[in-house]
Amino acid sequence: MRTILTLITSLALSLTAQAQFEIQDSHSTASFRGIHSIGDGIAWASGTEGTILRTTDDGKTWQRCTTPPKADKLDFRGIQAFDQNTAIVMSSGKGDLSRLYKTTDGCKTWKLVFTNPDATGFFDSLRRVTSKQLYLLGDPVSGKFSMFLSQDSGDTWFIADDPGLEADKGDGAFAASNSSLLSQGAFLFFGTGGAISPHVYFTYLKCETPTSSACAMAWMKSDVPIASGSPASGVFSLAARMTTDLSGKSRTAIVAVGGAYDKPEISSATAAFSKDGGKTWNVATTTPAGYRSSVAFISSVGVWITTGPNGTDISRDDGKNWTALKPGPNDAPDADKNWNALSLPFVVGPKGRIGKLRPDALKP
Template sequence: MSVGLSGVALAAALTVPAYGASDAASGSAPGDASQAGPYGAGWQLTETGTDARFRGLAAVDRRTAWAAGSKGTVLRTTDGGRSWRNVSPPGAGELELRDVEAFDARRAVVLAIGEGEASRVLRTEDGGATWTESFRNTDPRAFYDCMTFFDRRHGLAMSDPVDGKFRILSTRDGGRSWAVLPDAGMPAALPGEAGFAASGQCLVSSGPRDVWMATGGGATARVLHSRDRGLNWTVAQSTIPAGDPARGVFGLAFRDRAHGISVGGDYRAGQASPQAAAVTDDGGRRWTAASAPPPAYRSGVAWLPYARTAALAVGPTGTDLTVDGGRTWRTVDTGSYDTVDCTRDGACWASGEKGRIARLSGR
């Protein structure tokens, strides 16, 4: 069923390519009703066959996407969401997979989170038929949250602070091997500051060397930026409120090296999340609060393809749309999603609790 982005002409106003009926993902989730807007644009829920919660999502193209979630679950589609194949790593049922980075239909890297040895990285080169564990954290003080790749070879993963500084893990061979980077160029963390493993978007990159990290939990929420693949960092204060372990910046998206959006708030149900979004046009040196932010906590954000000023933000209480680069937002759907990802060829996907994975469809 198509869960519509009500009242928003996505297919026309945002010039997102329309998908024909033969391309639309099939299936529905129990209890979901069709709320398609007048242009038929909306989230098309797919049948996943699982109740896992998918906070990790990697959209490759219109046909291919990967999702990673609770109970060590990894799913992959190569037919636009018509079917999902369970390609979970054997024996991974106790792992919390919170991030996945995919290069194509065969190669992907997943991150398991948790204290000590619960934080791991696994890699596949054959579409999930086999997996190799390429990193297992042996430091009980470290807790890895997110990862990002600049290209098919170079990537980073981030841990909550160890000895007063965030720890950065680096790979130069596509995730086959990892090494902890020196922390001389990392600013000191605030008391209580950490990252949020909520959407796989607390560490994001744009281009061959720029990377940003989102934080919360401390007195203020911050966004850190590195121009040299994680060796040296600068820090900027966010307008998104923190001051509590449940509040801060949860997700980032950068359209290019300059233009970025941050989203967050307070993840506890029923808690207010004022100023839940902010924007930057200078690479994260300064952040400006959205003048009309999403009305509640949002954990994931993605720029829409073919529309330089349009983006979607998602969270447990809904999806919001901006068409002015993140300055104003409008709630367009009330379905629960944790993360969202879009591809250069015009596909957008979202995933979340109870096995929910959806594709943005316009007919």
Template sequence: MKRSLIIAALVVVGSAALPGAASATGHPPTVSWRLSTTGTEAQFRGLSAVSDRVAWASGTGGTVLRTTNGGREWQRSTPPGTEKLELRDVEAFDSRTAVVLSIGPGDQSRIFRTGDGGTTWTEAFRNAEPTAFYDCLAFFDRDHGLALSDPVDGKFRILSTSDGGRSWRPNPSDRVPAALEGEFAFAASGQCVTTSGPRDAWIATGGGAKARVFHSSDRGRSWTVSDTVLASGASAGVFATAFRDRRTGIAVGGDYGKPDTAVDALATTRDGGKTWQKPSTAPTGYRSGVTWHPFLPGAAIAVGPSGSDYTLDSGRHWRQFDTGSFDTVDCAADGACWASGTKGRIAKLHLGH
């Protein structure tokens, strides 16, 4: 997929979003998902887009899928002992190397790594803290990454790796702000912890009196926290963030108990998460995943159970382009964007007429 073609298609789509605009051919351009045949009914909340040809997904029943031919075929594998576990996040570096996280209390939270395309998996971490519950993971580069647990003794617990996920160690908690009563992270899309650049990371939370975003500028060793304008509650909060750079970000969420109702379900920031603003127009329902497109500075995609939306102005205005259910979304460096969700749904974004 050529970069120039993607940029041209997005520019045409953006023009058509304006009232009265039309394409050069007289037909309106389209943004749509093209579903793959995955051969499984698993729910895939974990997704990592490597390229137009390579993507990984992880989900229920210990299921990991990998494609190396753009979604025409998928290879399935299961890390040892995860047949009854949910693999809620996957981070892949290429067609052979990936790290997956299983969620759950106590030793159900585990991290596995493969270097041979999923033929074999090595267990890199097994949680021994009964009150910990790991939700998601993210990498700054091929070596350095973080994994996030719900609060233990009143503070979010954070693991770090510096060897590509082969080993993990807990970060000190003394520079992590205290959690609110009932506050936790949502293991809904693998995006409750996200990164941008070599050192900046963000944590998305809900469940408490405020929906908040934590920020670290030193690879997770110390954190600050800010309130957002998103709704919060037992089933509401910030489910995911995405940052184009260390200052420009989008937070999505809402209330998964009311998936068709968008009440304070999206916000933007221009100062790294210190302050958050409501958009002029927002998606029509709860959204669990969000990603920036790598080629246009203002382009991003958000997904959730009630549909998918795009923005071309950094989150101020949104337009829905699909009504199918997806849990998470990710764009690769070459411009290919993928989405995954319930009942084995995995799709790749198509731009055209």
């Protein structure tokens, strides 16, 4: 009997792990969906009512930035930083409520660098790809997803009218965590949702002939087995890592998370994974315990982490199985819940919530 009880206890412990989140004081009540940690203790966060925060001491203190001009009512869903002084923040909203502002003086002042040119457009995700190159994803306009590109660190923008961005009727992207658009190596990916079927779009080189050196970037899309059927369901976030097989060939492993935003307690089909760079997908065998809005890969420990309004989960097998990450003895009781976006070690959520994952939290 003692042996059986020991086995049962061991099994129960294996189904959860301790979260070890430290809740930080943001001195704000804004709802945060933008977070970008760039290392060396520097991170930027963004949220509702034109709110932008910055830390340069690894989260010990968060500085409230100057609100950009005419932005006190904007919802800043995404932010991308270059260093402790330079960042670009993205607001989301219909038409000209979708804007980009840039600071180069540690957020003392901001300059409006781009406004959505389409009256029906909506910015979803901003991604810095290189030291000077950024991409910006927006909802479909005239039947095509909007993609914009900057090659001068965000000072000027133009339309990246690549082939293959056509959208199915009712398809759209999500601005829930600024992570529906992903860059991995030389390739871009973005996730969608809607009333019909979620997709992941991915880039490839379209050459004039099989042996031609004249190649242009184009897009393809694949179906993803994540919850669908409503405008509030689909792929909300993507993360990726490079893998190498036994023959030495490199492959891109991708994890997609989401579900139904308006039904966060439903755990069916909330995560999927791809082993071939997004071409084919499998639904997770053991899924996260509800809708998830953000996912990230932690290369130092080989762990994927995803979070949302009702919990946080981790995977150690490239997204096939997920385990709930529960608060530890030194955590707040709700430390695993009420989160919107990840940029590790930081996580942000509604009502001014900012947390930091302790360095040893995910060790086996």
